[in-house]
Amino acid sequence: MYWTLPTATFFISIFLMLCGMLVWELVSPTIERSGFLIISTTRGTRFFLGLLGSAFIHLAWLGFTDLSLWIALPISAVWMIIVMRWG
Amino acid sequence: MKIKKKTIGLLIYFVILVLPIYWMLNMSLRSNADILASFSLYPRDITFVNYMKILTDSSWYMGYVNSMLYVFMNTVISLSFALPAAYAFSRYRFLGDGQMFFWLLTNRMAPAAVFALPFFQLYSTIGLLDTHIAVALAHCLFNVPLAVWILEGFMSGIPKEIDETAFIDGYKFPRFFITIFIPLIRAGVGVTAFFCFMFSWVELLFARTLTVTAAKPISAIMTRTISATGLDYGLLAAAGILTIIPGALVIWFVRNHLAKGFALGRV
Amino acid sequence: MDKWQDNKAWFLVLPVFVIVAFSALIPLMTVVNYSVQDIFGPGEAVFVGTEWFKEMLANKRLHDALLRQFLFSGLVLLIEIPLGILIALAMPKKGWGVSTSLVILALPLLIPWNVIGTIWIIFTRPDIGLFGVGINSLHLLEVPFDHTATPLYAWITVMLMEVWHWTPLVALLAYAGLRAIPEAYYQAARIDGASPWATFWYIQLPKMRGVLTIAVLLRWMDSFLIYAEPFVLTGGGPGNSTTFLSIYLVKIALLQFDLGPGAAFSLIYFLIVLLFSFIFYQVLQRVGKGEKG
Structure with a gap:
């Protein structure tokens, strides 16, 4: 499968995040609510939107700028927090 | 008027x-x-020269046999896996049920072209390349989610009281499921089988990518013929007509089920 | 219906999870691994970071294919949805005509996708096809009809094929929606002396909302993934005029065997589809809730 260190790190961190979500869900179950996204969302949905949004932020960064991709990472993290908190 | x-x-x-x-x-x-x-x-x-050629040349008619085989396998696998899962989705709330259902559906919508290449690598690694079961398993990627989706709709139409009564009467789950529940949604199972058959039968990209000779489906043999023998339109047309016949037969047999499924507003 | 709360239900879902994960997750991981490496041969790969993504995002042909794809899927919806509704309205409501109509309608849906392409090659060729010969014998066109030579004609042929192939699905769904309307509604409309147009606009169309949403989303998604039919019919040509996303992807990944760029392209394509899938799912759920509540 041609594993490399960066891709392995990527998948392990996604997996750890999923485990974290699972534990969080067991400790305090989610309540459905609607924030600035029009739809009503659960915590899992917001997490998914956060990840998907981060992917698109990285792609846009790569497509439109020549700056280092590392800058896109904190931007994605901010997006993730916004979605999780107010989404 | x-x-x-x-x-x-x-x-x-x-x-x-x-x-x-x-x-x-x-x-x-x-x-x-x-x-x-x-x-x-x-x-x-x-x-009937074109038809004779196809029906006497094994490299042609084996294509039909191969297609039938993996379509049949896929329908059986899809149904037997999807039935319990659809029951779970229609009856229970459990951790991550919504996410799971969505994830299943995304596979139904994933572009086959994205998966074609890694599928080829995966199946050649585990030594399943060019077998019927490989194509059948690959088609599960979109047929199992579809089957779960359709069956869940039919099952939700059955009142939960039936399950409760049966459990009070001392039925264990497997026996209840097979002897009482599945007969209740017979029409739904029929409609689901029809759709699994249909999508497995018409798919080309996986079937072509995962087979070389031994399990090559008829549709792939046709594509090869276009390039190999120049253009023998008569032969090509005859092969095409023969691929329509199984579908036409199936639809003829399930037409009443289908009408019923449509009347339930759920297909 | 209130559902039982029980995490043991996972045991029923587990087999499905395993079989789909086997077919979905392993290939996905493989694609991610390919997308950041330059692979020369078996076991020989060099890490190249995000280079392939950058290359693909700047790829002019990919942009063109994406635009073409949006245009195609948009046109598909504009033509197939109204046509499908019209057909559903014209279909008989009872008697032997019902199952006959259903069988005829379902026929194109059961033909293998590449055979669809073959049918349309044979049907539209300017030398032997009924359509090709017919339209050229009218002498209406300035340039003789030949879908292998003129991009516009290639587009028309692909559109015709797509409409021929999939409008029946829309019609079947719309028909299912119409059948679900209780007779009482029509009686009420008749008593009020409503015109057929008013009946359609105020009763039939709102009642079909659910199935029509499904039809729109299914047609959008599936036309976005179209591969076999145009591949057989035009091979993406003439030039690149009918090269849609899937055709271009297969060209890169399987035919040129450029694993890295192909994988990067796959992931970008997959992310776009994932976004649509999410919207699809949300809308479907909303429609479902609207019907029950």
């Missing part, structure tokens, strides 16, 4: 719908030389 106009319109549409198929039938009954020599709206000298 409003109704009459409507019916005439519908008839015209049906004629247009059938016309391309008729044209292929017309071509399949003529020899290639005849097709290229003269233009004719119907076959003047009907010949």
Whole structure:
């Protein structure tokens, strides 16, 4: 499968995040609510939107700028927090 | 005479719908030389030469056998896996049920082209390349989610009290599920099987990518023929007509089920 | 219906999870691994970071294919949805005509996708096809009809094929929606002396909302993934005029065997589809809730 260190790190961190979500869900179950996204969302949905949004932020960064991709990472993290908190 | 106009319109549409198929039938009954020599709206000298060639040449007719085999395997696998899962989704709330359902559906919508290459690598690694089961398993990627989706709809239409009564009567789950529940949603199982058959039968990309010779489906053999023998339109048309027949037969047998499924507003 | 709360239900879902994960997750991981490496041969790969993504995002042909794809899927919806509704309205409501119509309608849906392409090659060729010969014998067109030579004609042929192939699905769904309307509604409309147009606009169309949403989303998604039919019919040509996303992807990944760029392209394509899938799912759920509540 041609594993490399960066891709392995990527998948392990996604997996750890999923485990974290699972534990969080067991400790305090989610309540459905609607924030600035029009739809009503659960915590899992917001997490998914956060990840998907981060992917698109990285792609846009790569497509439109020549700056280092590392800058896109904190931007994605901010997006993730916004979605999780107010989404 | 409003109704009459409507019916005439519908008839015209049906004629247009059938016309391309008729044209292929017309071509399949003529020899290639005849097709290229003269233009004719119907076959003047009907010949079954093209059909004879396909039905006597094993590299052709084995294609049909291969297609049938993996479609059948896929339908059985999809149904037997999807039935319990659909029951779980229709009856229970559990951790991550919404996410799970969504994830299943995304696979139904994933572009086959994205998966074609890694599938080839995966199946050659585990040594399943060029087998019927490989294609059947690959088609599960979109058929299992679809089956879960359709079956869940049918199961939700069955009141939960039936389950409760059966459990009070001392039925264990497997026995209840097989002897009581599945017969209740017979029509739904029929409709689901039909859709699994249909999507597995019409798919080309996986089937072509994952097979070399031993399990090559008829549709892939046809594509190869286009490039290999130049263009033998008569032969190509005959092969095409033969691929339509199984589908037409299946739809004829399930047409009443289908009408019922449609009446339930759930397909 | 209130559902039972029980995490043991996972045991029923587990087999499905395993079989789909086997077919979905392993290939996905493989694609991610390919997308950041330059692979020369078996076991020989060099890490190149995000280079392939950058290359693909700047790829002019990919942009063109994406635009073409949106245009195609948009046109598909504009033509197939109204046509499908019209057909559903014209279909008989009872008697032997019902199952006959259903069978005829379902026929194109059961033909293998590449055979659809073959049918349309045979049907539209300017030398032997009924459509090709017919339209050229009318002498209406400035340039003789030949879908292998003129991009516009290639587009028309692909559109015709697509409409021929999939409008029946829309019609079947719309018909299912119409059948679900209770007779009482029509009686009420008749008593009020409503015109057929008013009946359609105020009763039939709102009642079909659910199935029509499904039809729109299914047609959008599936036309976005179209591969076999145009591949057989035009091979993406003439030039690149009918090269849609899937055709271009297969060209890169399987035919040129450029694993890295192909994988990067796959992931970008997959992300776009994932976004649509999410919207699809949300809308479907909303429609479902609207019907029950």
